[in-house]
Amino acid sequence: MYSKIIEKIEEYDKIVIHRHKNPDLDALGSQLGLKGIIEDNFEGKDVRVVGDENEYGFIGKMDDVEDAFYNEALVIVVDVAVKALVSDSRYTLAKEVMIIDHHLNKNDFGDVFCSFTEHIAVSQILTHMVMEENLLITSDTAHKLLSGIISDSGRFLYPSVNAITFKCAAFLVEKGADLQALYTRMYNEDLNFKRLKGHFINQFKTTTHNVAYMKNDKRLKNKYHVSTFAVSRGMVNQMANIEGVPIWANFTEEDDGSILCELRSKALPIVDIAKKYGGGGHALACGCTVHSWNEVDSVLDDLDTLLESEAANG
Numbered sequence: 001m002y003s004k005i006i007e008k009i010e011e012y013d014k015i016v017i018h019r020h021k022n023p024d025l026d027a028l029g030s031q032l033g034l035k036g037i038i039e040d041n042f043e044g045k046d047v048r049v050v051g052d053e054n055e056y057g058f059i060g061k062m063d064d065v066e067d068a069f070y071n072e073a074l075v076i077v078v079d080v081a082v083k084a085l086v087s088d089s090r091y092t093l094a095k096e097v098m099i100i101d102h103h104l105n106k107n108d109f110g111d112v113f114c115s116f117t118e119h120i121a122v123s124q125i126l127t128h129m130v131m132e133e134n135l136l137i138t139s140d141t142a143h144k145l146l147s148g149i150i151s152d153s154g155r156f157l158y159p160s161v162n163a164i165t166f167k168c169a170a171f172l173v174e175k176g177a178d179l180q181a182l183y184t185r186m187y188n189e190d191l192n193f194k195r196l197k198g199h200f201i202n203q204f205k206t207t208t209h210n211v212a213y214m215k216n217d218k219r220l221k222n223k224y225h226v227s228t229f230a231v232s233r234g235m236v237n238q239m240a241n242i243e244g245v246p247i248w249a250n251f252t253e254e255d256d257g258s259i260l261c262e263l264r265s266k267a268l269p270i271v272d273i274a275k276k277y278g279g280g281g282h283a284l285a286c287g288c289t290v291h292s293w294n295e296v297d298s299v300l301d302d303l304d305t306l307l308e309s310e311a312a313n314g
């Protein structure tokens, strides 16, 4: 199952590992974890990691890599198979490019595409590879890989979590990953963010047919010192998982006066309403941008009417 990956690693002395832009902990955990796996199991390899850095830098740092290093090198790209999303476009300088991904989409670049869509994280793929191939793994590498499994599984919450996920997590904890240290880093919240959550939980309203919603003008983010994104995408699910609330929506004013609409539903598809206002997304999680609070009321009316007709149809 993993012979192709191992074969390619054995073939090259210089390896650069890339991943997607604005990395999450699976991108970084699998990138740095793979570096550790290669260094601890294959002799004489010079392995580098590259890409943009953000608030998840606590899991590990990137290397400075000169263009010349790519000559006769293998690039391994993890957690992304679409070239527009790859961080550091110099992967094109390599002799060969191998992708290891778990997303559903096809690749639009690369020479070798290792796709494992049954895994919830690339970090899980690599852990499984270590287990299946009896590779060595240090506690430090185990720690990095566990961060990717925890983050991409929503702390073991999402539907693709299965027995393999727990087997891999258990293996990494046995190998010395520090679960509590990860949880402290991952789930500690900024004071302002916590207070903003409280504001949402206390202030959201509901329509006649129980669409929960919040209307946030641009003063809100200034009051809590957070970004528009933190209010819009970051807060919508404060209204999720409420008994009797089938749909919830978060409306957030941008600095330019446009209003971001984040729409969510437990079971009833709502994406057609997002599309009606020029947006889109998934059936149960979608969004659009409108240009007045009157339009926001129209979106709410449409959501409410959808629930009304659904109730009438029983």
Ligand SMILES: [Mn+2]
Residues within 6 Å of the ligand: 026, 027, 079, 102, 120, 121, 122, 152
């Ligand atoms: Mn991932």
